[in-house]
Amino acid sequence: MRSYPKLTHALNADARRAGTQPYSRKNRTRGHAVIEAALLMPCLIFLFVGTFDMGFYCYDLISVENAARVAAEYTATSKFTANDSTTACSLALKELVNIPNLSSVSSCGSLPLIVSASAVTAADGSAASQVSVQYQSSSYIPIPGLLTSRLTITRVAEMRLRS
Numbered sequence: 001m002r003s004y005p006k007l008t009h010a011l012n013a014d015a016r017r018a019g020t021q022p023y024s025r026k027n028r029t030r031g032h033a034v035i036e037a038a039l040l041m042p043c044l045i046f047l048f049v050g051t052f053d054m055g056f057y058c059y060d061l062i063s064v065e066n067a068a069r070v071a072a073e074y075t076a077t078s079k080f081t082a083n084d085s086t087t088a089c090s091l092a093l094k095e096l097v098n099i100p101n102l103s104s105v106s107s108c109g110s111l112p113l114i115v116s117a118s119a120v121t122a123a124d125g126s127a128a129s130q131v132s133v134q135y136q137s138s139s140y141i142p143i144p145g146l147l148t149s150r151l152t153i154t155r156v157a158e159m160r161l162r163s
Helices: 007-018 032-075 085-095
Strands: 113-121 127-136 152-160
Touching (some): 032 085, 032 113, 032 127, 032 152
Antiparallel strands (some): 113 127, 127 152
């Protein structure tokens, strides 16, 4: 009995002679990676932008904390400096020198930066100094639904008076 060649073998040979290849499984899945990347790209970009933006806000938060601590260290030196908001303001401004929207600020009476120092009584009944630093960040990258405007950060530092 004579065997006949398979029909697909004959089609493949004809396609090779004509310079075209028949559709194979490999050729049918070639564009899937591009489509998957196109579908995931908005999510990845949103994630990257959110991380980038959050880094700016965290840097601002850490800087405001340090400014409050430095100003409280100065005001806690004596009972005469406990209410010195002017020097506390200048020390806070020196600590916040790398914040973008504070380059032209020279006083601490209104937003974006408010610094106040006051003499208080600590929890243990001793005299203490309290410094409050309030900072309103610039609007970096607005994220709809989460961060559409500026973020206001307030930090309070309290230290017992040394003398």
